[in-house]
Amino acid sequence: RKEVEQDPGPFNVPEGATVAFNCTYSNSASQSFFWYRQDCRKEPKLLMSVYSSGNEDGRFTAQLNRASQYISLLIRDSKLSDSATYLCVVIRYGNKLVFGAGTILRVKS
Amino acid sequence: DGGITQSPKYLFRKEGQNVTLSCEQNLNHDAMYWYRQDPGQGLRLIYYSQIVNDFQKGDIAEGYSVSREKKESFPLTVTSAQKNPTAFYLCASSIQGHGNEQFFGPGTRLTVL
Numbered sequence: 001r002k003e004v005e006q007d008p009g010p011f012n013v014p015e016g017a018t019v020a021f022n023c024t025y026s027n028s029a030s031q032s033f034f035w036y037r038q039d040c041r042k043e044p045k046l047l048m049s050v051y052s053s054g055n056e057d058g059r060f061t062a063q064l065n066r067a068s069q070y071i072s073l074l075i076r077d078s079k080l081s082d083s084a085t086y087l088c089v090v091i092r093y094g095n096k097l098v099f100g101a102g103t104i105l106r107v108k109s
Numbered sequence: 110d111g112g113i114t115q116s117p118k119y120l121f122r123k124e125g126q127n128v129t130l131s132c133e134q135n136l137n138h139d140a141m142y143w144y145r146q147d148p149g150q151g152l153r154l155i156y157y158s159q160i161v162n163d164f165q166k167g168d169i170a171e172g173y174s175v176s177r178e179k180k181e182s183f184p185l186t187v188t189s190a191q192k193n194p195t196a197f198y199l200c201a202s203s204i205q206g207h208g209n210e211q212f213f214g215p216g217t218r219l220t221v222l
Contacts, residue, residue, distance in 0.1 A: 004151065034210075043199055043213035044152070087151065096167070097211065099144075099151035 001026060003098050004090050010104035017078045021103045023088030024070045032091040033064055033071045037084045038102065044087055047073075078107045111136045115200050115214035122194075122221050130185045130217045132200035138212075139205040141183035143167075143175065145196040146216075152199060158183055159205060187219065194221045 006023045013019045025033075033050035048055065050062040050071050061074040075082055088100035113134040122128045134141065140159045144152040144167075154167030158177040172191025177183055183202075187194045197218050201211040 002151075008149070043215050045213070046210045049210075096154060099153075101149055101151045 002101075003027060003092070004088055004100040006086075006088050006100040006103045008101060008103060010106050012106045012108060013078055015078055015080060015107055015109050017107075018074065018076045019078055019105065020072055020074045021086055021088075021105075022070050022072050023100055023103075024068075025088075025090045025098075026069070027090070027092045028066075028069060030069075030090045030092050033062075034089040034091075035060075035062060035071075035073050036087040036089055036099075038087055039084050044099075047086070075105075078105075080107050080109060083107045113200060113202055113212055113214040115198075115217050117217060118215065120217055120219045122219070124221055125189045127189060128187050128194075128219065130187070130198055130200075130219070132183045132185065132214055133181055134183075134202045134212075134214075135181060136202055136212065137180075138202035139180070140203045140209075141177070142201040142203075142211065143173070143183070143185045144199045144201065145169070146199060147196050155185065194219060 004025050035047040036044040037047045038044040050064050054063045059076045063072045083106050085102040085104050087102045090098045116131045142157040143155040146152050153169050155173050156175040158164035174186045199216045200214040203209040203211045
């Protein structure tokens with residue numbers, strides 16, 4: 001079993017739709033969580049950190065569920081420019097980042 | 110502009126040759142990292158360095174070597190011992206500590222023929 005698992009997708013949604021991704025992690029000692037965005041053939045860039053209390057940044061909302069060991073990312077009012085691969089990142093014991101394989105989102109007009 | 114640069118963007122090498130990938134940052138970050146990305150897989154850590162003249166193996170260090178002689182530079186050598194070197198290589202840096210946001214360079218696509 002992979003330490004961080006994501007549904008690879010692709011999620012094909014129309015503009016304006018709301019879409020949610022989940023990411024599960026296996027190490028209960030994981031300390032910190034992030035969502036990164038990666039455009040095709042480009043480097044990953046930090047989208048947002050995920051806090052225990054949940055956090056929101058504009059159209060993006062991230063949630064953490066420690067009991068069930070998953071984090072989620074909700075995107076409201078999807079834009080064409082949201083099309084990308086979304087990487088779930090977990091910091092495990094020893095302070096090393098572990099990346100999920102990513103979820104592909106395609107927003108279509 | 111502050112940032113992290115990698116060169117070259119694309120690199121082709123014959124099997125059995127060593128090749129060195131460049132990574133430079135002017136963000137004054139202490140920590141630097143090398144990852145490889147393969148289709149359908151997450152980024153996997155090759156080596157990391159938290160301070161000049163010190164570095165540690167990541168999860169897949171076999172067949173790779175690094176040096177950290179300057180704070181700004183963290184070159185990666187892919188040796189002939191690496192069995193499957195064709196991949197997308199990403200360098201990253203952060204202020205000290207893995208828990209901080211990592212900034213990535215644009216990557217180098219290495220193809221071994």
